[in-house]
Amino acid sequence: MRLSQLFSSTYREDPAEAQTISHKLLLKAGMIRPLGTGIYTYLPLALRSLHKVMAIIREEMDRIGGQEILMPVMNPAELWMETGRYESIGSELVRFHDRAHRPMVLAMTHEEVVTDLARREIKSHRQLPFMTYQIQTKIRDEPRSRGGLLRVREFHMKDAYSFHADYADLDRYYPRVYDAYMRIFERCGLKPLAVEADTGMMGGSGSHEFMCLVESGEDTVVWCDKCGYAANAENATSREPLFQMDPQELDPEEVATPDRESIQDVAEFLGVPTSRTMKAVFYNAGGNLVFVVIRGDIEVNEIKLGNYLRTTELTLAGPDLLEKHGIVAGYASPMNLPESVRIVADRSVGWGNNFIAGANKPGFHIKNFNLSCNPRITDVVDIGTVRSGDLCPRCENGILTLGRGIELGHIFKLGTKYTDAMNVDYLDDDGQRNRVIMGCYGIGVGRLLSAVIEVHHDENGIIWPRSVAPYDLHLISLDAGSEDLRAETEKLYGELQAAGLAVLFDDRDESPGVKFNDADLYGLPLRVTLSKRSLKKGGVELKLRASKDIEIAPLNQAVGFVRAILDATNLV
């Protein structure tokens, strides 16, 4: 491809709207252009990379027996009503009516469609197991898109669905998908961390997310430095920490704590660490007040709490709701609570005794709060947020670390959530009717591309791994008007292409500085420069984008050198 013909233009300055590195570079390098919030056009360079990622995905999915299909984006709402998701999913599901006034949706995922398909096709156990996948546009009217391609409202997802006769078969297949996922990401130049994940609105019995650890990631992940434990912070847990226990429980007594409402203030005022306090956090769970008791130094994990309460409608309770139950904000007490309030305690209430807690009276707290003070505290569960430095729940000496990650993919053991809702059965070899078991597996393709840039770049631009680079090499002609030199470069361009290499040829009448800077920005793996100076040095200059070193190859052997270098750097 001649750069003079390429439909793309670079920016000299960083686009103001972009914050994350990949967003900046994708715009700056002329790879994507925005159409609206979270909606982008892929220009030729980005599309070539996207296609390479897709090709890798297809190879790996085919390798584990996947069969590619393509399902519709436009779905009758009826299907989604069948599984209940038409109602349960919020406005990120785009709903509309067709010309005949039938309710329709734009698919944000394809469990409904594929499960319906399966129920029409599956008759016998002989057809099981199988796995279908597609790479299809997904529409999600995200409440908040951001970060360029990292989180968008219309995107490409590889989604796969496997169907099994029993759980054992799903359990056997699931690790194969896991391995295929690792291969896909590694082939794209990423080394993701697979973490145990919350299943969210998808449901199911187990799931893993594949996290690319970078600062710009939206998720918090937790991992152990000793064993393999890794989890999304949403559902991570830790082992009981070391804590102080007084030899005996004392009787509670009130202490004056004027104008000290936050745990921090109270602890400082009374001269105790926050771990010796018990704090109260109120939630509105679908209109009901829930009182959460948790040790003062630990944060409530709302995902865990929501899972425990089996609700997705969970917000901090407003003053109205508190007042209604006669609770004094800032001094709320886990003692003497009205019967109307549900109490949920984090397991950390057992990590110590004689705590400081609220007195439910402005300006007062109580000393020596113990679990025995309130017999109504019976729900003691793990709803705390894991902190960096906490002890690993799985091994002896491990310490947990927290980091940020981009969710590249997510795999689920769905079980029968959808096959139950849609009655998908098969006949076993005894002629008995059995429920089909499902797994589902997603990868965000554009997000994966963004993640590659987040990981592979420097201050001058992208540094593509060859596997997903839009072209293999960037050929620069510094002919300065010399027709001979130009002819040599044209000849080399032809030879490189004839050798099967994908070449981006900067044939523009631009100054060397512009060409070098654009080459760095585009970030193709290898830069090949032909100029008066390079000829004087003995041929053409070869420079890897990822390295500072420059090698000279004789002009008549340039193609061989290029191939050798590219092949040697094939794996990034």
Add this chain to the structure above:
RNA sequence: CGGGGCGUAGCGCAGCUUGGUAGCGCGCCUGCUUCGGGAGCAGGAGGCCGGAGGUUCGAAUCCUCUCGCCCCGACCA
């Protein structure tokens, strides 16, 4: 949906406080010169100042409403 920020030429921005119908840098076009890390000179094109309404003799500038974009939070395969 809450909180914050921003909409002026393709990109980055100034002008707005103190109203007088728009400017800078880069990019773009033409010519000449130049040619190894974003060249020089000369000439040129390009903007209903996001939109609507209002105040005013007069609005990019003041007021009201609205739309869009970005960030944080809520939310979220």
